[in-house]
Amino acid sequence: MRMRLRDHTASILVTLLSSAFGVLLLQGTSVLTTLVAGDDISQKQSVQLALSLVAVVFFAIAVYVGGVVTANTVGTVIAGRTRVIALYRLVGASATSLRRAVAVDGLLVGLVGSVLGFGVASGIASGSVGLGVATGAIPDLSYELFSIGLIVPVVAVILVTWLASWVGSRRILDVTPIQAGAAAVEPSRDEASARPVRNVVAFLLIGLGVMLLAGGVALGLVSMFGLLVALLGGILSFSGIVLGAPLFMPAILRLVGRMLGRGPAAKIAAANAVRNPARSTRATIGVVIGVTLVTMFAVAAQGYVDTIMRGREAYPADYGDSDQVLSMTITVFAVLFGFSALIAAVGMVNNLSLSVLQRTRELGLLRALGFTRAQIRGMILAESIQMTVAAVGFGLVLGIVYGWAGAQSLLGSIQGGGFALPSVPWLVLVVAVLAAAVLSTAASIAPSRRATRISPVAALAVE
Template sequence: MNTFNVREHAPSILVATLSTAFGVSLLQVTTNLSIMIAADDVVGSSGTVGVILAIIAAVFIVIATYVGAVVTTNTFSTIIAGRTRSIALMRLIGATARSQRNAVTVEGLLVGIVGAISGLVIGTIVSTALVLIAVRTALIPDLGYIFLEPIVLAPMAAVLATTWLASWAGSRRVLTVSPMQATGAVVEESRAEAAGHRGRNLAAVILFSAGSLLLALGVVAGLVSPVGILIGVVGGVLSFSGVVLGSELVMPPALKLVGRMLGSRAPARLAAENAVRYPQRSSRTTIGLVIGVTLVTMFAVATASFQRLIDAARVAEPEVYEGIEPIMQTTVGVFSVLVGFSALIAAVGLVNTMSLSILQRTREFGLLRALGFSASQLRAMIRAESAQLVIASMLVGVVLGIGYGWAGAQSMLGSINGSPGLIFPVVPPWLLAVIAGSAVVLTVAASTLPARRASRISPVVALAVD
């Protein structure tokens, strides 16, 4: 427990690195976009675009930090689930639960330090490349752009703090491990046990309800001022925190719905049951992808809704928005690249937790092989289970993303000159195609290597694993 295993924590380090790189790139690109806007003869005279740009940057930094924290928490929870027996053995020979948890949080701090430093380097390279490419291709003028400013320390500090806190939150299970568990195998909470968390479930409902009300308030406030987006961000974080906290209530119904579509063959039926039998494990695996799909959908819907609001406003008052189109296109293009960081963080989280979960179920797979499951049936079961988790995550993420994207567009641009007021959410047609293609890729990525490893273990060896 006191040895930092780089291989075990490599995915967590990658998540921390991506989160830092996202924040650093975002601040550097936003700073340089502000320089470009200030130099524009038409738009530079108005501070509105600059204010909106600063608000967008703040929103995305909060999102990136939040995504990284949730994915890291789930990763540490999965790691701890696999260490249950070794922790119990340490307890058996005299170690306290608190000392074991402190050891895990130290690991989280080390992950944060490595990720923050790596992210600063990568983020600076990415933002520099984006600006240089935009200058070379004449998308933006060649001005005195700057990159390394003290403000880039902010996302580094945020990721370091959230990674440490995520390791602390993810390791809370250490406190419940008893010395007696040294004699048994790793056991996840059953469906009935997960349903018994009344306090946590109530807190989840309260957070989601309060957040939804704030989202609605942000939309109403956005009809008066773009500051409404700040209310909406708070509401979005609270409501999605409710989804994360209550994921063991949210995900099982979606998993059941998808499970019915897997077919009636033995591997598919067993996969469908596995996904809902242990909701804690399934929720821990899927919530990162839910975040990623929610972000991509939210950004796509928000961008399309932004465009519809601005187009309507330009028709009503064309003189106000003269010359804004190139800047809006550049801004949307840059943020489209940056939002990919958050989606990548979530994808890494899914593949990581799915792989760890599969590798920790060696005894379960050995028992199935001993009962007559062939290697090909085992691989089919793992692929079906991965598909169920991915598809259910994407369904939930799309629904949430449409709501958040529409609320974000309305609360930010509902008050601009010539605004038509409230509009319906705009869902780009390409979004569904991208999500469907991503589902296939992620299912293959998350299941191929673990399935291959699991099918190669003989039943005797698997059942003998401690």
């Protein structure tokens, strides 16, 4: 079984962005290191160590987010092709062979996307440095943009995409040949809850991750290596949240759905979140990832700026004229943070669009029961609104916690650091919330129009 090219489009784009992110990260760190080499603040080993640690953390985040989004995308595609997979099983194909085919597709997707990402990143880095030197924004120094180390993010993204495809295709194991004669059915709430091993693992990951986050913050008061502990805690805890999301996200969605009114469209929209927890979770988690990333980087960057400013006021001789370093660091981080948000946005739009298109049969049934096209579109818009509100609220909380923990664990031990409360740039967060709302709405309205243009009889015949 091979997925169609259009099924791979979003995954290729995600791997391209992940690879470009990793390559740009290494190149940006190299440029920053060269740029600040002659500055007073850069003479301190702590600054060099901080740049290296930030590079490792940002790259790990880029690869991790790419892997989560890719696995989520593959899972969404497979969920919509249950009947096709069941037909393959009916004619003798084994679940293992089908999963292997999906994994091979993932390997090819990772290879194509990573190579393209390397080219895109190299072009952006070379062009940006050339433009900066030409305009006088940065001095004309010997910047090392290309090194053997750049192959690391390329290879890492290829392997992560292959692994993510294998993990995302695990749903194939649940498909039985008898499902070839029926429409694809998502796991119910009871089925999603009746997975004790998965649920226990999810809660263990969350608990262990929270403890490591706290440990990283505490260690960060005496050493910058607390950032690595906090990074591991963040990855483990968020993995647990993604794994256990089908248990609690539907309840959050239903609570938000009750605020949308008591009309038929609003009631069905609210009920769908609980009736199909796997589907609603897959669509929502993309928004959570995007908002969490944007919030995390915004809070961490604001914490970095505040710490440097406190250090300049308290220790002017040690920090010297750090304006250029501060400006360039924020610029590089802003570009990298933009790439992270774009990775998550692609996954969010793709999963929301697929979730609507794969419900053509369900929408046809509602049309046959008397729902008008306007009511169908209203129902999908209501679902999009409740997903956005629930996911944005949840993502903001996670992003503030992760961003604060990252900044605190990295900067707590430097002069001007110490323990500080989260620095929240509310303007940036408001823009991120509005962007998430626009993206999620646009991602659901367009495919819903295509789905509702099909007559009820034709829609019911869709496999």
